[in-house]
Amino acid sequence: MIIRDGTATYLRDADNGYRAGYVYGRTDNASVQQAERMIAALEGADEALLFGSGMAAATSVLLALDKPTHIVASQVMYYGFREWLSGIGRYGHSVTFVDTSDLDAVRAAVRPGETGLFWIETPSNPLWTITDIAAVSDIAHAAGAILCVDSTVATPIFTRPLALGADIVMHSATKYLNGHSDVVAGALATVGHNPLWERIAKIRSKFGSALSPFDSWLLMRGMRTLDVRVRTQAQTAATLAEKLVGHPALAEVLYPGLATHVGHDVALRQMKGGFGGMLSIRIRNGAKAAVAVAACVELWNRATSLGGIESLIEHRSSIEGEGSPCPCDLLRLSCGLEDADELYYDLTRALSVAS
Numbered sequence: 001m002i003i004r005d006g007t008a009t010y011l012r013d014a015d016n017g018y019r020a021g022y023v024y025g026r027t028d029n030a031s032v033q034q035a036e037r038m039i040a041a042l043e044g045a046d047e048a049l050l051f052g053s054g055m056a057a058a059t060s061v062l063l064a065l066d067k068p069t070h071i072v073a074s075q076v077m078y079y080g081f082r083e084w085l086s087g088i089g090r091y092g093h094s095v096t097f098v099d100t101s102d103l104d105a106v107r108a109a110v111r112p113g114e115t116g117l118f119w120i121e122t123p124s125n126p127l128w129t130i131t132d133i134a135a136v137s138d139i140a141h142a143a144g145a146i147l148c149v150d151s152t153v154a155t156p157i158f159t160r161p162l163a164l165g166a167d168i169v170m171h172s173a174t175k176y177l178n179g180h181s182d183v184v185a186g187a188l189a190t191v192g193h194n195p196l197w198e199r200i201a202k203i204r205s206k207f208g209s210a211l212s213p214f215d216s217w218l219l220m221r222g223m224r225t226l227d228v229r230v231r232t233q234a235q236t237a238a239t240l241a242e243k244l245v246g247h248p249a250l251a252e253v254l255y256p257g258l259a260t261h262v263g264h265d266v267a268l269r270q271m272k273g274g275f276g277g278m279l280s281i282r283i284r285n286g287a288k289a290a291v292a293v294a295a296c297v298e299l300w301n302r303a304t305s306l307g308g309i310e311s312l313i314e315h316r317s318s319i320e321g322e323g324s325p326c327p328c329d330l331l332r333l334s335c336g337l338e339d340a341d342e343l344y345y346d347l348t349r350a351l352s353v354a355s
């Protein structure tokens, strides 16, 4: 049998070279690179790297630090990464979690000479807290540190963190970039050249944490409709947020597109064309009532994750567990592509049945 150039290995040329540039599947693959070029183009980046999950992408940044480093990170962020970061001491680093929407708190958290990395998520899970990327980038660079932004929820359609001063942008590509809830993937993208990036790329090839070629192909299929999907999802989220404000069963509606949201002015400045497809509601009667509301929906799906074409509802504190800043009366809503009026009807029916 003759090896066909493909996923796991590639033929050497007769002169022992690798003219096509591909050697072995863990490090080189044309489908993966094609998907990476799409992400780099979307983010205005020079380079992008795809990983087997968002967590593999995020943790690779930390694993690439070359000396004991103090990290300043958003207090409200994807709980899985916050939990992992909390244990970063085992790698010789330290972390301070702050409300990164409060720039004075960010400045106060800096330890001169020690702080080497800022990690922010905006809008951040599940309160949709907005952090001013340009302002934090100034603080980070004045401290000689690198700024990494988890832009999963904003998507490159609404926010371009690299253009606002971030050094690295991260995505759980499982979410909006893929959009079809059938791939788990992560991405990092960067501009210019920095030694941290080189080490991240090396870690990916040595750890074997790159995305598979088939998943890269699925991801490319998903990214072709990114623009139309997320604009529709953001429109639905905005419509629902506006209609839900003042509902008697709700204590609060959290959506950065609402003028009453604390981060609205910054969101207006850094999010172009939409505020994303995620919102949260807080149920006036508390945690039990929130779980009961989620039990009564028919069109929304009770499931974790976000960014897919199917609308999801989730009682977040059940999954985030102890130590989470998520209120126990909160339901997180990921708007899909179903009709906004039907989603509203289904949710308000559940609210009246359960309360």
Ligand SMILES: *Cc1c(COP(=O)(O)O)cnc(C)c1O
Residues within 6 Å of the ligand: 053, 054, 055, 056, 078, 080, 081, 121, 125, 150, 152, 153, 171, 172, 173, 174, 175, 184, 185, 186, 306
């Ligand atoms: C899901 C998610 C992650 C983790 O990504 P995985 O692909 O699940 O590993 C990180 N950040 C945000 C904002 C997420 O929503």
